[in-house]
Amino acid sequence: MDVQTWTYIIVGLSFTLYIGIAIWSKAKSTSEFYVAGGSVSPLANGMATAADWMSAASFISMAGLIAFMGYDGTVYLMGWTGGYVLLALMLAPYLRKFGKFTVPDFIGERYYSKAARIVALLCAIFISFTYVAGQMRGVGVVFSRFLEVDIYWGVLIGMSIVFTYAVLGGMKGITYTQVAQYCVLIFAYMTPAFFISLMLTGNPIPQLGFGGELKEGGYLLDKLDKVVTDLGFTAYTAQTKSTTDIFFITLALMVGTAGLPHVIIRFFTVPKVRDARISAGWALLFIAILYTTAPAVATFARYNIIDTVNEKPYAEMPTWFKKWEETKLISFEDKNRDGKIQFYNDKNEIFKSKAVTNGWKGNELKVDRDIMVLANPEIAGLPNWVIALVAAGGLAAALSTAAGLLLVISTSISHDLMKKTINPNITDKQELIYARIAAGCAIIIAGYFGINPPGFVAQVVAFAFGLAASSFFPAIVLGIFYKRMNKEGAIAGMIAGIVFTAAYIIYFKFISPEANVQANWWFGISPEGIGGIGMLLNFAISIVVSKLTSPPPPEVQELVENIRVPNKD
């Protein structure tokens, strides 16, 4: 059977499964819609959190990015896992004890302020929309490449699937579909990784294989370092960004991860405080399976693509090459008209003389980083069903994250805006209707962005993490660990953190992108890493302002005392 038939079968089966779960788990109350009734088992919540967290970016783009960044790709690997330690130790158990529905709920009640709740809810909505646009885009890419349908139809199909289980089932439906989606995505990610690791190194476990020896002798990483330096690139295991920049990007991503509302709310769904702790452990374990495989996949992919294309005649390229060329994600231009592909670093000045000697007239191949994971099984010549499986995995990753984000948007509007700010008198039933309408509208907006992606999607991702790091994280941590922390301090801190971080990112990403070079950055920190500074600024200002103003009222201090211990009084 060809790839397309396989893809229709596997994707069709997985979608049927998601819809089946949706019908089985229809939400009947706001508590079920917002937090699945608080009755999810820690293990299931761990899996759901992992699927929620691992987005189209983790599944489709990350290994490709690392393949071209080498050691520098560490910022994503540590940044997107290390935050779970902060989440497990400093946030999840206490927020579970607090026992409400949303992150703005906590901010609003801990800081006894509607203004604080509104700042938090605007941040939550902004972060979630930024993120969800990227997911819908991922759905579109997978559909257009593997099913050869228009991106438009791809996004539309994706939207209707998410619509069914998010609007019907709310958090309950989302949780159990995410469990299924985790299984699909991890199986889809690991299968080709096992095969490729086995083929290259003789060891089927990718985490070991990429430190292993090649079949033709020599360690893979040593060989790769040599192959890429021979083409004028930096050695794979060597660092190119400055240490300061790597430090702060990693910090911003870690703290941002811990502050992302769609991840935090997952810990409201388990029954007890001790369940919140252990389910953070399960979540990270399930995430780590993919995250420790990704750098191996990256290494294999970089090695394989150079091996397949470099100095090889264009006419002899395999079919996957031609197929990806049609999507414009690979492009070849025979600059020196020798009929062969030269794939090297033509920006390296020292390397220029060697290129001239070889008769090379510039790099001839452009490869979009996003295709590395999707094309990897084809590059390695794996059977068609594996390729189809990867398509289903990419869709599972994108849809599960999209659903989690849409829920944050919907609860922010129905709960934090309608119920808690505008009209506290609405009934549970009415609130549930608002939640469903909000989820529906959010899906339509997200779908629109998926079909007409704003050019700035990649840039705004730095925004989402920067904002989460510089607004939520300090406000929540101080709310738990610093009893004296008051409303004035928290609001001043959040505003300072957001304004500083946003201004820095907007300046370098939108106002003068040409100035976005290391020489102009403050302390050599790129816009991606500035959230780390924004967070420190938030902490400093919060503490100073709160020391200068009156302490929080006694009932709030009692609330803090209460969330610090797990038992009920």
Add this chain to the structure above:
Amino acid sequence: MESQNNLQNHRQAYWRANIRILTILLSIWFIVSFGCGILFVDQLNQIKLGGFKLGFWMAQQGSIYTFVVLIFVYVKLMNKLDQKFSFNEKND
């Protein structure tokens, strides 16, 4: 029945023990990730672990394994602490 004051002291002792656990675990978290994986990566890269340079391995593999272990250790320590202070949750 404990007096209000006793309960207060009891809670504070629990909180102090909790903070001690956090300080230790987060120090390890920082040393392994930012220390071994970023700040001292060049020094560690002098050591080889099979086909890996140690610093590179810490950054892309070792740190992630440590994160997972840290959370499970935390769970164990906290469950023990809850028991010691008889803060175990009853089934709802």
